[in-house]
Amino acid sequence: MKILIFLSLLGLKLAAAVTHSLKYFYYASSQIPNIPEFVAVGLVDGVQVVYYDSETRKAKPKQDWISRTTGPQYWERETGRFSGAQQAFKANIEAAKQRFNQTGGVHIFQTVYGCEWDEGSTEVSGIYQFGYDGEVFISFDLEEQTWISARQQAVITKHKWDSQAISAQKKNYLTQVCPDWLKRYLSDGRSSLLRTVLPSVSLLQKTPSSPVSCHATGFYPDRVSMFWRKDGEEIHEDVDHGEILPNHDGTFQMRVDLKLSSVKPEDWSRYDCVFQISGVKKDVITKLDKAVIRTKWGKTEIKSNESSMGMMIYIIIAVVVLLVLTGVIGFIIYRKKNVKPLPSPANSSEVMEQLNPKT
Structure with missing residues (x-):
C-alpha cells in the first residue's frame, strides 16, 4: 500500500503517445508514525523501477528487466546516492523548520526531478522542484535557467543558487543526462515498458441509488x-x-x-462506456445494461474494492498540491566520462549548505 501511495503521487499522465518520462521522487518526514522517514522512488513512464527507504536502507529493483540489465555496482551506487539524500533531507527539514520558526510537529519535505522526452519530435522538458509542508518552496525554471522562490523563506536559497553554477548543472542533467538514461531504460525494458495491455472492464454499483462505475483495470500503459x-x-x-x-x-x-x-429506464440502451488506449484503434465499449452490473449489495467484495479505491483517491487529493510543487533537490552533479554514471547527489553537507546558506 505504501508503494502504491508513492506511485500515485507521481502517476502523471503523459501528454502524448510518444512521450516518455524518467522521474525520481524523494519524500522525507518527521514525526509521522508507521511511515519510513525517507522514501525514494524511481519511475519510468509512471512504472516504479527502483525503491529505497530509511528502514531497509537498500535500493531495490521493482521490475525484472532492470534486475537483468544491471549489476551489483549499479545497486551499490543507487543505495549510496539515496542514503546520501536521506541524510541531506533530514538536515533540510531541520533547516526549513528554522526558516519558518518551527520547533516540533509533523513536517514533510518532498522533491521530484526528472525529464520527459517526445520520441516523435525529440523535444525534452524537465522538472526540478522543492516542496515543504504542502506548499511550493523553490523550483527551477529550465527555460530561464533561474530559481523561483515561492516562499519568502526560500529567497536566501534562490540568491545563493542563482549565484553559483548550479543552474548549468541542472540544465545539463535535465536536457542531456536524464534523457540519455531514459532512452537506455526504454531500450532495456522495451518488452515491458513499450507493451500494450487491454483492460478488464466491469460495471459496478454499490447501492441501488449509487452511480454506476465503469471500472477498467489491468491496462498498460496509462495513456488512456x-x-x-x-x-x-x-x-x-x-x-x-x-x-x-x-x-x-x-x-x-x-x-x-x-x-x-x-x-430514464427506457434510455439505458442509449448509454455506453468507452475505453481508449494509446496505440490501439479499436475502443473497448461496454453497454449500460442492468444484467451485467455487479451489484452484490450488502456484500463485501464491491464495498471493499470501492473502499480501498476511495482511500487511495483521498490520499491523492490530499497530496495533489504536493505533486505540483515537489521536485528534485538541487544537488545533481554530472561529469562526462566514457561510461556514464547514474545522476548522483552531492554529499549531505553540501546540500544542507545550499538550503541553509551561511551568507
Whole structure:
C-alpha cells in the first residue's frame, strides 16, 4: 500500500503517445508514525523501477528487466546516492523548520526531478522542484535557467543558487543526462515498458441509488481515456472521472461514474462506456445494461474494492498540491566520462549548505 501511495503521487499522465518520462521522487518526514522517514522512488513512464527507504536502507529493483540489465555496482551506487539524500533531507527539514520558526510537529519535505522526452519530435522538458509542508518552496525554471522562490523563506536559497553554477548543472542533467538514461531504460525494458495491455472492464454499483462505475483495470500503459456516451456522443453532465491508479503488478486502473438520476429506464440502451488506449484503434465499449452490473449489495467484495479505491483517491487529493510543487533537490552533479554514471547527489553537507546558506 505504501508503494502504491508513492506511485500515485507521481502517476502523471503523459501528454502524448510518444512521450516518455524518467522521474525520481524523494519524500522525507518527521514525526509521522508507521511511515519510513525517507522514501525514494524511481519511475519510468509512471512504472516504479527502483525503491529505497530509511528502514531497509537498500535500493531495490521493482521490475525484472532492470534486475537483468544491471549489476551489483549499479545497486551499490543507487543505495549510496539515496542514503546520501536521506541524510541531506533530514538536515533540510531541520533547516526549513528554522526558516519558518518551527520547533516540533509533523513536517514533510518532498522533491521530484526528472525529464520527459517526445520520441516523435525529440523535444525534452524537465522538472526540478522543492516542496515543504504542502506548499511550493523553490523550483527551477529550465527555460530561464533561474530559481523561483515561492516562499519568502526560500529567497536566501534562490540568491545563493542563482549565484553559483548550479543552474548549468541542472540544465545539463535535465536536457542531456536524464534523457540519455531514459532512452537506455526504454531500450532495456522495451518488452515491458513499450507493451500494450487491454483492460478488464466491469460495471459496478454499490447501492441501488449509487452511480454506476465503469471500472477498467489491468491496462498498460496509462495513456488512456475513458468516458460515458449517449447516442454515440460523449457526455459530461452527471459524470465523475476518477484518477488513474497503479496496480501492484505494474498495470493501472481507473473508473468513470455515471449518475443514474437523470437516466430514464427506457434510455439505458442509449448509454455506453468507452475505453481508449494509446496505440490501439479499436475502443473497448461496454453497454449500460442492468444484467451485467455487479451489484452484490450488502456484500463485501464491491464495498471493499470501492473502499480501498476511495482511500487511495483521498490520499491523492490530499497530496495533489504536493505533486505540483515537489521536485528534485538541487544537488545533481554530472561529469562526462566514457561510461556514464547514474545522476548522483552531492554529499549531505553540501546540500544542507545550499538550503541553509551561511551568507
